[in-house]
Amino acid sequence: EKFNHLQLIPGSAALVYEAENPLEIFKALKSSDLWGGLEGIQQVDQTAMILELGDSLFAANDRLLGALRTRMSVASIHVTSNEAAGLMLYLPTGPGTVNVLATILKETTKKNVKRQTRLYDGYTINELQAGDLTLSYILHEKYIVFSSFGFLIEDVVRNINDSFTKGFFVDHSNLYAVPKLGDDAGNLYLNGTQMIALANTVLPP
Numbered sequence: 001e002k003f004n005h006l007q008l009i010p011g012s013a014a015l016v017y018e019a020e021n022p023l024e025i026f027k028a029l030k031s032s033d034l035w036g037g038l039e040g041i042q043q044v045d046q047t048a049m050i051l052e053l054g055d056s057l058f059a060a061n062d063r064l065l066g067a068l069r070t071r072m073s074v075a076s077i078h079v080t081s082n083e084a085a086g087l088m089l090y091l092p093t094g095p096g097t098v099n100v101l102a103t104i105l106k107e108t109t110k111k112n113v114k115r116q117t118r119l120y121d122g123y124t125i126n127e128l129q130a131g132d133l134t135l136s137y138i139l140h141e142k143y144i145v146f147s148s149f150g151f152l153i154e155d156v157v158r159n160i161n162d163s164f165t166k167g168f169f170v171d172h173s174n175l176y177a178v179p180k181l182g183d184d185a186g187n188l189y190l191n192g193t194q195m196i197a198l199a200n201t202v203l204p205p
Contacts, residue, residue, distance in 0.1 A: 005071070006167075006168070008164075009074065009090070009167055009168035010158070010167060011168050011170070012078050012152075013078055013194075014076075014078060015076065015189070015190055015194075016077075016188070017075045017188050018073070019187075020069065020073070021069055068091065073089070073090065076088045076168070086148070088145065088149070088153075088156075089145070091146075093144045097144055098128075098137075098144070101128060101135065102115070106130055108130070109131040109133050111130040111131035113129065122161065125157065135147070135148055136150040136153040137153065
């Protein structure tokens, strides 16, 4: 069966947004009603800042930019507690992807970046650490998946090891698609079973 990048998304996702490049994802999320609630959640802010700072670095790497433009990029939001949410990004890889990510991390934190790996369920999870910020990532089928929540990456690993039988688009028969978010041409998918939990996280009390 031919690999589809959407298979990577674990069933724990509350919201999935797909667009032609990662900066469209960031711009669309910032213009949405959701962003007001997501702002201030530290891990979401950090990942969004990394995405925004990556604009010029992605643009300076023609081959990497070509990969980003020819395949879809995805973001997923996961409810991690009553008052917290985590953001995970799935980007097409190209030459120098990890180096670009490390450079962005260094620029964000103004600290040197340490690289390390750990083994989880037979799969190597890579980590970039600078100051108090750690980005965990894996590479799979010409995609890089990263988040500041290491356990979200573990969800992806379990999904891969389960041959994608428990992914977002398999687990939830009650998914529905919203064709546009703001003025952007991306695709938004919502998990109905997580909507109350997500609303409690992103909406003011």
